[in-house]
Amino acid sequence: SKILEFTKKEHLYLKNKKLINLCVDPNWLPYAKVKNGKYIGIGGDIIEIMKSKLPISIKLVNTKSWKETLEFAKQRKCDIVDFAIQTQKRDTYLNFTSQYVKIPLVMATKLNATFIINFKNLQNKKIGIVKDYAFAELLKNKYPNLDLVEVETISAGLDKVKDNELFGYVGAFAAVAHEFNYNFTGELKISGLFDESMQMGLAVRNDDKVLFEIMEKIISNIHKEEISKIISKWITRRYEKEFD
Numbered sequence: 265s266k267i268l269e270f271t272k273k274e275h276l277y278l279k280n281k282k283l284i285n286l287c288v289d290p291n292w293l294p295y296a297k298v299k300n301g302k303y304i305g306i307g308g309d310i311i312e313i314m315k316s317k318l319p320i321s322i323k324l325v326n327t328k329s330w331k332e333t334l335e336f337a338k339q340r341k342c343d344i345v346d347f348a349i350q351t352q353k354r355d356t357y358l359n360f361t362s363q364y365v366k367i368p369l370v371m372a373t374k375l376n377a378t379f380i381i382n383f384k385n386l387q388n389k390k391i392g393i394v395k396d397y398a399f400a401e402l403l404k405n406k407y408p409n410l411d412l413v414e415v416e417t418i419s420a421g422l423d424k425v426k427d428n429e430l431f432g433y434v435g436a437f438a439a440v441a442h443e444f445n446y447n448f449t450g451e452l453k454i455s456g457l458f459d460e461s462m463q464m465g466l467a468v469r470n471d472d473k474v475l476f477e478i479m480e481k482i483i484s485n486i487h488k489e490e491i492s493k494i495i496s497k498w499i500t501r502r503y504e505k506e507f508d
Contacts, residue, residue, distance in 0.1 A: 309498075
């Protein structure tokens, strides 16, 4: 990778900008995590590629949760937010680049649940979902019968499934699998795969058009093969480490 060619306007902007502030989900492995002040995971590796194409630094702004990340974005403490899905609410303070990662959605349940073929049949079943995750809006529209219950974190949601407080939990496939490997070994299973998937990209504060154009240029310059290798590295590494 090498630094891209920017227009005079973009060069002047970056010279004056000096630093781009980044906010992320601090606890969403293998996609994203902040560990010892460093952004790691699939998103962390992709951001490293973006850094290599810029003449200025991208600085991580620490947040305690995804909810706080969105609050920081509203308050303009973040210039960019990684792995953000576009919604009507977020359009009021963010612009969204081209997407570069596709994430399948699954449902986790206790081991005794049967495999779910039609999610429309899950009437009166309480399903956990992390608060402020955008795909909650998508699911509410398509499956109004689902009784979605907001939880603070993925582990909190899966705990409630384990303790029979919830029938299931909806989340990103690799993130759920990661929790199974490290915290819920042999207690839960994936009982259904949604047709919908999350298309993830970068969000840029919507009062900064030049920065949006720069980040879009960078993303369009990252080869799909590079992103595929990063995804394979994180997911394969996780399964190899835990395989019995």
